[in-house]
């Protein structure tokens with residue numbers, strides 16, 4: 153049998169055949185439709201193309217060990233998309249509508265969902281489509297909501313490798329309040345710094361710590377951990393409230409770790425990292441271990457410099473829950 157495309161293509165570059173769409177006419181979302189994935193027709197003056205009125209989500213459906221299909225923390229992702237939409241003055245889709253669209257797309261992709269460690273990555277997207285280049289200071293009067301799906305393989309198909317992050321103290325990833333929104337403009341704003349970190353330092357990511365306040369990386373939350381504790385910044389409007397972050401904290405408590413949500417400085421982080429572990433958390437990779445932190449030209453090894461045992465343990469505990477190897481004691485799974 154030929155190798156399935158999702159195993160050779162980069163994460164997110166292969167799509168399921170069907171997507172769900174619903175247009176908003178200024179008052180309501182129309183009845184959603186399931187359509188073949190194809191280029192969209194939007195006006196060149198569409199609000200999103202000029203004024204970045206876009207928000208998105210990223211969540212996964214997993215094939216369970218019994219062959220069942222399982223959406224992970226659907227309610228949280230729907231709530232966050234609504235919150236992002238409100239921040240951008242886009243119409244927040246009703247929970248039941250968005251839920252139905254996501255479930256229809258998963259159902260239509262049923263045969264194409266890879267076995268674990270692969271999954272179906274879902275990308276609900278909402279953009280302003282009003283054709284009006286004069287609308288820079290007003291919300292879009294029309295919008296398009298759609299749900300794309302991408303079968304994805306093992307995020308670490310090339311093997312688990314410790315990441316290198318560069319600490320950025322001067323420039324923020326986003327603005328206060330917009331840090332909470334999953335909106336395209338934030339990634340555009342952070343890209344220059346990430347490119348710089350890649351080219352100048354051969355780093356994988358930038359760890360944003362404006363004014364010394366360690367927040368998160370370009371597209372993932374940041375946690376410190378050791379055999380006894382998990383430490384991360386408490387939720388505030390400056391950074392994205394990750395569903396993985398929340399899930400890892402709950403599972404860590406279940407496993408007996410002391411979970412500390414507290415602000416910490418770069419010095420405190422570097423001291424912790426001497427003997428502890430650091431990891432990035434997000435839906436795509438779950439937990440990715442950090443091996444090196446580069447700060448002011450000095451490379452600080454995190455623990456042994458390899459991905460730590462507690463990082464691997466928490467990652468395994470979370471994926472076990474997603475795939476049904478462990479029971480769903482928190483009610484996080486929506487069967488499809």
Ligand SMILES: *Cc1c(COP(=O)(O)O)cnc(C)c1O
Nearest residue numbers: 371372373392394395396434435
């Ligand atoms: C999506 C995202 C995260 C992780 O959120 P999850 O819900 O865990 O996937 C963290 N930070 C940023 C900036 C993100 O875009």
